[in-house]
Amino acid sequence: MDASFTPFDPVAWLIFGAFVVFTYLIVRIFHGKYPDYPGKSE
Amino acid sequence: MPADVDELVVRVADICTYKWDMLRNRPGAFLLSAFAGGAFVVFGATLALSVSAGVAGNVAPGVANLMMGLVFMFSLVIIMFSGMTLVTADMAVGVIGVFHRRITWKWFLIGVLVGYAGNFAGSMFFMWVVSKGGSYMALPWLQQAHAIAVKKTGMPAGQILALGIICTWMLQSAALLYIKANEDIAKIVMAAYGPLAFVAGMTEHCIANIGFLALPLFQQELFVQGQAALSSTAPVILHWGFGQYGWAHNQLYTVMGNFIGGIFFVGIVFQLVSNPKRVMALYQNKKNFMQKL
Secondary structure, eight states: OOOOOOOOOOOHHHHHHHHHHHHHHHHHHHHSSSSTTOOSSO | OOOHHHHHHHHHHHHHHHHHHHHOHHHHHHHHHHHHHHHHHOOOOOOOHHTTTTTTHHHHHHHHHHHHHHHHHHHHHHHHHHOOHHHHHHHHHHHHOOOOOOOOOHHHHHHHHHHHHHHHHHHHHHHHHHSOOOOOOGGHHHHHHHHHHHHSSSSSSHHHHHHHHHHHHHHHHHHHHHHHSSSHHHHHHHHHHHHHHHHTTTTTOHHHHHHHHHHHHHHHHHHHHHHHHOOSSSSOOOOOSTTBBEEEEEHHHHHHHHHHHIIIIHHHHHHHSSHHHHHHHHHTTTOOOOOOO
């Protein structure tokens, strides 16, 4: 990664964007696989 | 016996329900707990600065890191035992709450934003008070505070992001193990390990950095005057904005890294390691869905 001091560092934002998408997808896939998870609710 | 990972994620979800219930029904109390949590973190930063002045130049840089970590480590202990709010802990707790359908993504984001605002205010206010304290106006402490800030703000974006990820990976692992432990001594050891690791490990924590960077900025005039009497070389001038040696430059990439470390490498990992069928069985006999820290 190049030495960057801009608030719009493309690589950092790409990594962060990928993290947001993956996190959302992981939760969605988990809820798709276990639709009743965790079972009894409040 | 400490809880197994299946019981642990249920405990974390119960803590999530308690915290977000406070946010929904008593937002002022939630904000106040975040203010206190932010101040508690920079209690540690102040002590770390106090013990490390002059050590790196006269003993060894690694010893300074160890000393800073040893005095910083009780910050998380007092936050966890008092039940106050630390936004980086809420990131990991909140994502497990989302898996357990205790909160929605919208409420997760609101909780993180309000938690950050309270932590910011507490950390900044405490450091402003410290900046008025005479002991910290002496040159060795002004130089040490400035050196820490130059190191933290002088790194490029990618390096700060990486150290932010490492920080919450270590810190939130310790926070979840605190919840896993049953006895007070085990809880203290687990909570102490997190800040010891992230400070001695030279990583970047957004709330700690608010204070670590604000103090030398509040005292910059004194530092420049003191340094001018010692050397003709102009010191690095810190600033609040983006760009090299800027407070906002460090804060932006530290927050991003802290999100990734705490959520992706801790919250999601613990949740996916737990056995969904065993967790669902635990819910069958469950009556209480809230737990204080």
